[in-house]
Amino acid sequence: MTHLAYPLYVAFVWHMHQPIYKHSTTGEYTLPWVRLHATKEYTQMAQVLADYPAIHATFNFTPCLVEQLQEYAAGQAVDKALAVTLKDTHSLEEREFILSFFFSLNWDKVVRRQPRYARLLQLREAAQGDAALFSEQYFRDLIAWFNLAWSDVGVSQRDPVLRRLLEKGQGFSSEDIRAIADKQRELIGRVVPLYRQLAAAGQVELTTSPYYHPILPLLVDSRAAWEASPTLPLPSALFIHAEDAAEQLRRAIESHARHFGERPRGLWPSEGAVSQALVDLLADRYGLTWLGSDEDILARSLGASIQRDGYGHVTNPRLLYQPYICPTSTRTGPGYKSPLAIVFRDHVLSDRIGFVYQHMDSRSAAEDLVHRLQRIRENLADAQNPYLVAIILDGENCWGEYENNGDDFLRHLYGLLSSAPDLRTATVSEYLAQFPPRQSLPRLAAGSWIGGNLETWIGEEAQNQAWEYLAQAREMLVTSQQEHSEVDMAVLEQAWQEVYVAEGSDWFWWYYSHNNHRPENLFDREFRAHLGNVYRLLGLPAPAWLARPIVLSGAGVYQRPPSAYVIPALTAASTAGPEWAAAGHLEPQTSAGAMQRAGTVLHRLYYGYDPQALALRLEANEDLSPYGVGVYFSSPRGERVNQRPRYAATNPALASPGIGLAREVAVLAGQGHPPQAQLSHASGLETWQPVASSLRVAAGPRALEFSLPLSDLGLQLGDQVGLVVTLARDEVLVEALPQVGYFSFTLAEFK
Numbered sequence: 001m002t003h004l005a006y007p008l009y010v011a012f013v014w015h016m017h018q019p020i021y022k023h024s025t026t027g028e029y030t031l032p033w034v035r036l037h038a039t040k041e042y043t044q045m046a047q048v049l050a051d052y053p054a055i056h057a058t059f060n061f062t063p064c065l066v067e068q069l070q071e072y073a074a075g076q077a078v079d080k081a082l083a084v085t086l087k088d089t090h091s092l093e094e095r096e097f098i099l100s101f102f103f104s105l106n107w108d109k110v111v112r113r114q115p116r117y118a119r120l121l122q123l124r125e126a127a128q129g130d131a132a133l134f135s136e137q138y139f140r141d142l143i144a145w146f147n148l149a150w151s152d153v154g155v156s157q158r159d160p161v162l163r164r165l166l167e168k169g170q171g172f173s174s175e176d177i178r179a180i181a182d183k184q185r186e187l188i189g190r191v192v193p194l195y196r197q198l199a200a201a202g203q204v205e206l207t208t209s210p211y212y213h214p215i216l217p218l219l220v221d222s223r224a225a226w227e228a229s230p231t232l233p234l235p236s237a238l239f240i241h242a243e244d245a246a247e248q249l250r251r252a253i254e255s256h257a258r259h260f261g262e263r264p265r266g267l268w269p270s271e272g273a274v275s276q277a278l279v280d281l282l283a284d285r286y287g288l289t290w291l292g293s294d295e296d297i298l299a300r301s302l303g304a305s306i307q308r309d310g311y312g313h314v315t316n317p318r319l320l321y322q323p324y325i326c327p328t329s330t331r332t333g334p335g336y337k338s339p340l341a342i343v344f345r346d347h348v349l350s351d352r353i354g355f356v357y358q359h360m361d362s363r364s365a366a367e368d369l370v371h372r373l374q375r376i377r378e379n380l381a382d383a384q385n386p387y388l389v390a391i392i393l394d395g396e397n398c399w400g401e402y403e404n405n406g407d408d409f410l411r412h413l414y415g416l417l418s419s420a421p422d423l424r425t426a427t428v429s430e431y432l433a434q435f436p437p438r439q440s441l442p443r444l445a446a447g448s449w450i451g452g453n454l455e456t457w458i459g460e461e462a463q464n465q466a467w468e469y470l471a472q473a474r475e476m477l478v479t480s481q482q483e484h485s486e487v488d489m490a491v492l493e494q495a496w497q498e499v500y501v502a503e504g505s506d507w508f509w510w511y512y513s514h515n516n517h518r519p520e521n522l523f524d525r526e527f528r529a530h531l532g533n534v535y536r537l538l539g540l541p542a543p544a545w546l547a548r549p550i551v552l553s554g555a556g557v558y559q560r561p562p563s564a565y566v567i568p569a570l571t572a573a574s575t576a577g578p579e580w581a582a583a584g585h586l587e588p589q590t591s592a593g594a595m596q597r598a599g600t601v602l603h604r605l606y607y608g609y610d611p612q613a614l615a616l617r618l619e620a621n622e623d624l625s626p627y628g629v630g631v632y633f634s635s636p637r638g639e640r641v642n643q644r645p646r647y648a649a650t651n652p653a654l655a656s657p658g659i660g661l662a663r664e665v666a667v668l669a670g671q672g673h674p675p676q677a678q679l680s681h682a683s684g685l686e687t688w689q690p691v692a693s694s695l696r697v698a699a700g701p702r703a704l705e706f707s708l709p710l711s712d713l714g715l716q717l718g719d720q721v722g723l724v725v726t727l728a729r730d731e732v733l734v735e736a737l738p739q740v741g742y743f744s745f746t747l748a749e750f751k
Contacts, residue, residue: 006386007424008321008377009431010417011343013292014045014395015268017062017213019506021079022071024498024529029079030522034068036150038188040405041396042069044152046194048407049203052414058205058427059195059395060268063255064212064504066192070259073189085143085181088174095131098139099124102146106400110149116169117145137171144172147180153407155187196260205427207266208256210248212504215457217275217446219245219503222467224275227446228300228453235464237471242281248500253286265429267291268392270505271456272345272449276327279444282340283328290341290428292392295320296452296599298344300445310730312348313372317379320344321387323432325440341437343428345392345449347599349373354393357409358401366412373423386435390428392449451599451621456515457508462552466511466527469546473531474499480538487538495537502530513552514589524550559586559743564750566608568615570707572700576606580617583608584745588737601627601727602737603702609747611717615707618725623701624669627727627734633663634722634742635714642682645726647733649686661724663713664688667697667704675699679712710747717747 018037021029029035049055071077081101084094103121105111112118120142127133148156148166156162161183165176198204210216217224222239225232249267257263265288269278272293282288295306298320307315314320325339349372357365373389380387399406417423447453458467477495481487507527510516528550532542564582571577583606599621606617618629632645642661664680666688677697680688697706710716724742727735 005383007422008373008380009386009388009424009426009435010373011388011390011426011428011431012057013060013207013268013345013390013392013428014057015060015209015393016042016065016395017060017209017270018065018068018396019504019523020064020212020501021068022077023526024533028083029068029077030526032079032081034065035072035077035079035082035184035188037396038069038072038191039151039155039184041152041399042191043155043187043194044399044405044407045395045410046191046198046204047152047154048410048414050198051411052418053201053203054418054425055414056203056205056425056427056430058207058266058429060207060209060266061195061256061260062209062211062213062270063252064501066255066259069188069191073185073191075185081146082181085147085177089136090139092131095134095139096129098142099129099131099134102142104146105149109401109403110405114145114149116141117149120145140172140174140177141170144177144180147177147184151184151187153405159183192259199260205266205429206256206260206264207268207428208252208264209268209270210245211251211255212248212501213270213506214245214248214500214503215271215273215448215454215505215508216245216248216269216278216281217273218454218458218467219248220275220277220281222458224277224446225454225458227275228451229455229459232455232459233464234458235467235471237468239467239471241474242277244500244503245278245281246285248503249282249286251500263287265289269293272297272392273447273454274342274444275446276444277446279326279328279340282326288340290323290343290432291326292343292345292390292428294447294449294452295344295347296449297445297447298324298441300447300452301441301443308348310728310732310734312734313375313379314346315379317376318382318387320346321376321380321389322385322439323388323428323437325437327441327443339437339440341432342441342444343388343390345390347449349389349391350393353391354398358398358406362403362408363412365409366416369413370416370420370423374420377422385438386431388426388428388431388435456512457505460511460513460552462511462513462550463508465550466508469528469531469550470499470502472543473502473534476540477534477538480540491537495534498530498533498537502527511550511552514587516552521550521552560584561745562608562748565610566615567610567613568608568617568705568707570615570696570698570705572617572698572703572705574700574703576617576619580606580608583615583617586737586743588739601735602725605725605737607723607745609710611710611749613707613709614713614715614721616705618704620702620704624699624704625701627669627729629667629669629704630726630728631665631667632661632724632726632742633665633713633715634660635662636719642684642686642688644686645724645733645736646686646688647726647728647731650731651733661722665695665706665708667699667706669699669704675704677706679708715747717749720744720746 018034021031111121161179199206220242253263267288274293299306306320309315323341323343326342402409417425450456507523510521510523528546532546535542562584566583568579586605588600588602601620603619603621608615630645662682666678668676675697677695678690679693679695680690683689693708693712695708722742722744725737726733
């Protein structure tokens with residue numbers, strides 16, 4: 001093994017963000033997530049890190065989050081859940097709200113671990129949600145438990161007030177509940193000072209994002225979305241306002257300096273979204289020395305690919321695990337100090353923390369991550385140069401799915417890293433101060449950490465309509481400012497602030513059908529209210545179109561059943577032909593509400609049939625040739641001898657379907673030779689017996705199509721079919737569709 005002179009440096013960047021929840025006119029906070037995450041994750045992440053002084057990390061706080069934290073700490077913020085918490089008695093409407101909302105935690109990992117809280121849930125289920133059946137004491141106990149459960153585990157154990165109330169368990173009084181609320185306010189007030197203290201000690205670097213978390217490339221020029229998605233429909237009114245991006249950054253840096261005592265050196269652009277035009281905007285401004293994005297952006301910037309084996313290990317690691325100099329033609333003026341550096345996150349490692357390790361034992365999960373880091377160091381095999389692995393992800397939303405809110409995992413991880421001689425954690429600025437970038441990018445590609453594109457925030461009908469509304473309100477404000485010089489400057493400032501708030505990414509995130517799974521959109525009303533305030537502040541009536549909700553078309557359509565018989569010609573063309581129009585389809589659910597994976601290999605599965613045969617078309621986001629595709633079927637008459645797909649044991653995070661799988665179609669798309677396909681019957685656990693069939697298959701670089709007789713699958717019209725698709729590489733299961741369990745459909749007869 002090659003001896004390396006340097007340890008492998010690891011930079012954790014924990015991104016802390018919540019959108020503006022403050023209602024524009026009433027001042028009430030619509031949702032309580034700032035308050036609740038502050039008493040749980042924001043406190044916990046700092047407290048755990050402080051116990052491991054050898055671990056250095058970067059925390060990114062968005063200014064709009066810090067603004068709300070300060071209002072809660074000052075007693076100026078009241079959300080709906082807090083308002084009912086502080087009441088002694090409750091109306092029936094308030095009781096219904098409490099009953100529906102105050103179990104908003106992971107039931108298995110949190111609620112059911114506390115016997116009294118679990119009992120309250122059992123009673124609610126038994127009453128089928130009828131709030132009129134419960135006493136006021138029930139609601140006081142539920143309110144107390146909800147707020148106690150949203151407290152950092154370590155703080156609850158150390159604080160005498162919270163520990164006493166946890167031990168009490170039931171029969172809570174109004175005074176008990178007010179004591180919990182007072183403690184929450186105290187904890188929120190400690191958040192910013194706690195991180196300032198860690199930064200002063202050199203253990204933490206504090207960075208920022210643009211003030212209201214906008215997608216900067218889309219503010220600079222919405223046509224940036226075309227770079228990664230050339231056919232994406234854009235709004236009829238293009239948004240081209242680099243001056244707004246500059247103002248969002250200026251306000252962010254001033255706010256950061258005011259609250260944390262110094263200007264930030266690093267920037268996490270909202271959602272890791274960057275473009276070449278953005279880099280030119282940043283040149284010689286703001287005092288920033290680095291920014292971050294995702295590995296997909298690096299690959300597109302270099303015209304290369306980040307290659308991985310079946311276990312997800314990068315096989316060309318020197319490409320990814322180093323910072324680069326951002327290309328710019330303008331960073332050469334009198335204020336030039338040093339090149340602007342950019343680091344790119346390993347999205348597999350980041351997503352394992354965000355989505356995978358919650359399904360594993362905490363110690364095993366921590367050991368897996370450390371092993372993967374050590375494997376990176378081995379694969380680098382470069383004794384002459386240092387390297388940096390950037391792990392960047394949401395620092396607040398994933399922990400509720402972990403045992404003990406992630407406390408056990410983080411402590412195991414930080415403990416292992418503290419004692420590993422070949423690994424060393426560092427803040428990004430610490431690393432760059434010692435090891436400046438060795439290479440420059442020729443150009444920075446436009447896109448984000450989600451799929452390397454900007455489609456999460458623009459391109460669908462509802463998103464584009466929102467951008468058009470924003471553009472019209474902004475244009476009206478500019479016109480009014482130019483034509484009416486008598487408008488009060490304070491009023492203008494408020495109106496511009498409403499525009500800047502409406503530029504935030506979260507509105508457009510929830511207008512995206514992949515992220516909003518319900519017919520109603522709780523953020524739509526607030527978005528339109530902010531735009532309406534622009535008109536109201538200027539003494540103008542809000543346009544009638546702002547009173548109409550922006551409706552998502554096809555929201556949450558991940559599975560659509562077939563609508564007619566499908567008899568396709570098997571071509572594996574890059575796009576599905578009209579013969580697949582009546583087929584059902586299933587898409588990966590990359591979103592988990594506020595959390596989203598960087599991307600998936602699988603893009604969409606089409607499935608259809610006629611009275612004699614079943615046909616499937618699998619589309620991918622990348623070349624399928626390195627993968628083995630497995631399609632598994634259950635049938636009413638199939639023997640239930642196999643409960644999981646092939647290679648399932650290699651990836652415990654991909655749960656077994658939990659049904660009897662009777663048939664497997666295994667396909668190797670191959671490179672430069674015809675695809676190979678085989679039908680097999682289940683004959684034991686992960687045991688498949690090849691059988692003869694009339695299976696037909698066609699393969700293209702990113703599409704695979706096949707058909708086979710229903711009789712070969714033991715199926716007939718009227719049967720319900722269970723189905724799961726897997727991708728394997730090097731005999732390791734790397735992805736499944738659906739990601740957990742299976743989906744089913746009925747072979748209905750069509751006239």
